[in-house]
Amino acid sequence: MPLLRVNNMTHYFGGLRAVYHFNLSIEQGEIRGLIGPNGAGKTTIFNLITGIHRPTEGTVELENENLVGLQPHQIAARGLGRTFQNLLLWRHMNVREHVKMAHYSQLTYGLMGALFGTPRRHREERQVAENTMRLLEMFDVAKYADWLVANLPYGAQRRVEMARAMATNPKILFLDEPTAGMTPEELVQMIGIIRQVQKEFGVAIFLIEHRLKFVMELCQRIQTLVFGEIIAEGTPGEIQNNPKVIEAYLGKEDIT
Amino acid sequence: MEAIDLQTQPRPPIKARLSALFSKIPMLGWLAGILCTVLVEYLLGDWLSYILYLPKIPVLFGCLIMLKQPILIPSVLAYVALVYAVPIIGVGRLTAGFTNRLAARLDQWPIWISALIHLSLLYLALHYWTDISDYRLLVLKLTMIAVMLTLSINVINGYMGEFSCSHPGFMALGAYAASTITLVFFANDRLFGDALLPPALGPFFFPLALIIGGLVAAVGALVVAIPSFRTRGDYLAIISLAFMFIVKSLVENIEWLGGPRGMGSQPNWSTLPVVFVWMVLCIWVINNFVRSILGKALNAVRDNETAADAMTVNTRKTKITAFMLGAFWAGVAGGLFAHVMRFINPGTFSIQRLAEILAMVYFGGLNSVVGSIVGAVSINLISEMLRPLEIYKWIVIPLILILVMIFRPPGLIAFREFDIKKILAPKKNR
Numbered sequence: 001m002p003l004l005r006v007n008n009m010t011h012y013f014g015g016l017r018a019v020y021h022f023n024l025s026i027e028q029g030e031i032r033g034l035i036g037p038n039g040a041g042k043t044t045i046f047n048l049i050t051g052i053h054r055p056t057e058g059t060v061e062l063e064n065e066n067l068v069g070l071q072p073h074q075i076a077a078r079g080l081g082r083t084f085q086n087l088l089l090w091r092h093m094n095v096r097e098h099v100k101m102a103h104y105s106q107l108t109y110g111l112m113g114a115l116f117g118t119p120r121r122h123r124e125e126r127q128v129a130e131n132t133m134r135l136l137e138m139f140d141v142a143k144y145a146d147w148l149v150a151n152l153p154y155g156a157q158r159r160v161e162m163a164r165a166m167a168t169n170p171k172i173l174f175l176d177e178p179t180a181g182m183t184p185e186e187l188v189q190m191i192g193i194i195r196q197v198q199k200e201f202g203v204a205i206f207l208i209e210h211r212l213k214f215v216m217e218l219c220q221r222i223q224t225l226v227f228g229e230i231i232a233e234g235t236p237g238e239i240q241n242n243p244k245v246i247e248a249y250l251g252k253e254d255i256t
Numbered sequence: 257m258e259a260i261d262l263q264t265q266p267r268p269p270i271k272a273r274l275s276a277l278f279s280k281i282p283m284l285g286w287l288a289g290i291l292c293t294v295l296v297e298y299l300l301g302d303w304l305s306y307i308l309y310l311p312k313i314p315v316l317f318g319c320l321i322m323l324k325q326p327i328l329i330p331s332v333l334a335y336v337a338l339v340y341a342v343p344i345i346g347v348g349r350l351t352a353g354f355t356n357r358l359a360a361r362l363d364q365w366p367i368w369i370s371a372l373i374h375l376s377l378l379y380l381a382l383h384y385w386t387d388i389s390d391y392r393l394l395v396l397k398l399t400m401i402a403v404m405l406t407l408s409i410n411v412i413n414g415y416m417g418e419f420s421c422s423h424p425g426f427m428a429l430g431a432y433a434a435s436t437i438t439l440v441f442f443a444n445d446r447l448f449g450d451a452l453l454p455p456a457l458g459p460f461f462f463p464l465a466l467i468i469g470g471l472v473a474a475v476g477a478l479v480v481a482i483p484s485f486r487t488r489g490d491y492l493a494i495i496s497l498a499f500m501f502i503v504k505s506l507v508e509n510i511e512w513l514g515g516p517r518g519m520g521s522q523p524n525w526s527t528l529p530v531v532f533v534w535m536v537l538c539i540w541v542i543n544n545f546v547r548s549i550l551g552k553a554l555n556a557v558r559d560n561e562t563a564a565d566a567m568t569v570n571t572r573k574t575k576i577t578a579f580m581l582g583a584f585w586a587g588v589a590g591g592l593f594a595h596v597m598r599f600i601n602p603g604t605f606s607i608q609r610l611a612e613i614l615a616m617v618y619f620g621g622l623n624s625v626v627g628s629i630v631g632a633v634s635i636n637l638i639s640e641m642l643r644p645l646e647i648y649k650w651i652v653i654p655l656i657l658i659l660v661m662i663f664r665p666p667g668l669i670a671f672r673e674f675d676i677k678k679i680l681a682p683k684k685n686r
């Protein structure tokens with residue numbers, strides 16, 4: 001049974017057709033890629049699956065459970081973690097608080113615990129603190145733990161965002177251009193981190209990227225999106241040689 | 257050659273020397289100093305003011321006397337120095353060794369024991385300080401109520417980041433609800449007739465009346481919270497402003513609540529210990545909340561709602577919680593206020609009240625428990641001390657606010673965590 005299945009998803013923003021008959025099937029632990037020119041609708045597809053918009057047509061199922069119509073935080077709690085293209089961080093919170101916050105749905109102490117400091121709240125917050133430290137160390141940002149995120153170098157901010165997404169205990173991790181703006185060294189580090197995350201947590205990964213070398217190296221299957229429609233789907237080798245893809249998209253210098 | 261070097265060595269700056277003076281004194285030491293001050297004033301206050309040619313013991317640090325009779329300014333300063341500055345700082349420093357050791361011992365016990373001891377000492381000092389003058393008692397009670405109001409609006413305006421003008425409305429709902437309960441059940445008055453239960457039982461039911469007042473205000477907050485799901489910023493400000501006017505008009509037009517003539521003769525149950533305990537509860541509960549992950553969720557939704565949504569934070573529940581928690585404490589503060597003033601009417605909960613509350617929270621500091629306390633106490637005290645200036649008071653206070661907005665926009669002490677353990681801890685020697 002596929003972990004995530006999207007069937008014939010179509011979405012209109014008013015009169016503009018943004019996505020047309022998008023199909024997706026991700027298995028446990030798979031690493032999938034989505035490439036395409038800017039403005040093709042890749043981030044829109046992320047937003048549709050994670051619940052920010054409700055698709056005009058089509059179904060989205062996670063382990064056979066329907067996701068369409070649920071609030072984004074409910075979908076996230078069911079196991080869809082994500083990072084953002086433009087790094088949506090919380091200006092006034094430090095790194096530790098970012099990762100702690102993502103544990104929100106796993107807390108059971110409720111308002112009573114929050115207002116009156118019950119033993120259950122102290123116990124749960126201690127557990128969250130431990131898990132947070134583990135994640136920070138895994139993503140190599142432990143030394144920044146009490147820094148405000150705004151003061152971190154860019155690469156570290158991206159890793160904090162990933163650590164935060166992993167704190168939600170996802171079954172699938174959606175990465176929106178995880179290497180944008182990174183140096184070649186950080187790129188190599190990111191490949192290592194993604195592989196380690198997939199191995200240790202067993203998460204499936206669905207990523208949007210422009211750097212083709214990165215996508216070819218990591219992903220088992222890749223989809224190519226142009227003007228909201230999939231024009232090709234296959235293994236990295238198949239995509240590289242697909243004439244439609246070459247015609248519509250390839251021509252971008254990949255940076256080594 | 258060496259002599260010249262010694263002379264040219266720079267002396268440490270004033271700020272560093274002052275902080276060196278104060279940094280060794282633990283909270284226990286400051287409380288000891290304050291208790292000493294109260295004792296000095298109790299025993300020597302009358303005699304000191306007599307020999308300094310002061311008309312009576314200065315009630316509010318002498319500011320009223322200074323403004324009404326400027327010729328007495330040196331006398332007032334001498335009094336303040338002898339009765340306040342010298343005991344507090346002197347006793348604080350002299351006993352620093354002893355109080356540090358005591359604080360270290362207390363540190364080893366559970367935090368609530370230490371906190372209770374400190375609070376008891378503080379209450380003792382306040383009790384005897386206000387014994388001298390009814391005016392002091394009134395000002396102190398109103399200041400404590402202001403702390404509760406500022407803290408509760410900080411939850412909405414600071415931690416949640418909304419611009420909500422509805423706080424006088426919440427205060428009014430709490431005041432009227434609590435007053436109605438106490439008047440209907442425990443007092444013989446012109447609005448509601450005779451008491452339904454023995455008045456002697458009243459003080460025990462007062463907390464219940466306050467809580468019901470708070471809950472009424474919290475339910476009222478839904479009117480502002482639900483629109484906040486889809487709007488922010490200016491639009492929510494207008495909605496909350498409208499809410500405030502709706503509540504005001506409501507109480508103005510309901511005759512059995514007193515209408516424009518108001519509701520009076522509430523029983524005198526807002527005594528100093530009652531107000532003090534409720535203020536401490538308010539600080540404790542709100543501080544607990546904002547330090548928890550559920551509380552930090554308010555910040556997450558404020559700083560980036562989309563990210564919070566994607567990180568499993570229930571944004572709607574968070575917004576409702578923020579508004580209802582802020583409104584609850586505003587309602588309780590309103591109930592306490594009604595029983596201090598023993599008269600409320602629609603005019604009590606007007607734009608003027610809103611301006612005062614906003615001034616306190618934006619001056620003291622957003623997103624900060626300490627900031628709220630500091631803001632409430634300072635603006636409230638300044639407001640009282642400038643009373644002789646009458647109309648000019650309302651030029652000075654807004655001017656202060658403008659200066660704060662220019663030089664420190666988030667407020668004096670913004671975005672600061674309130675760590676009780678750290679405040680009560682003994683100070684280490686450098």
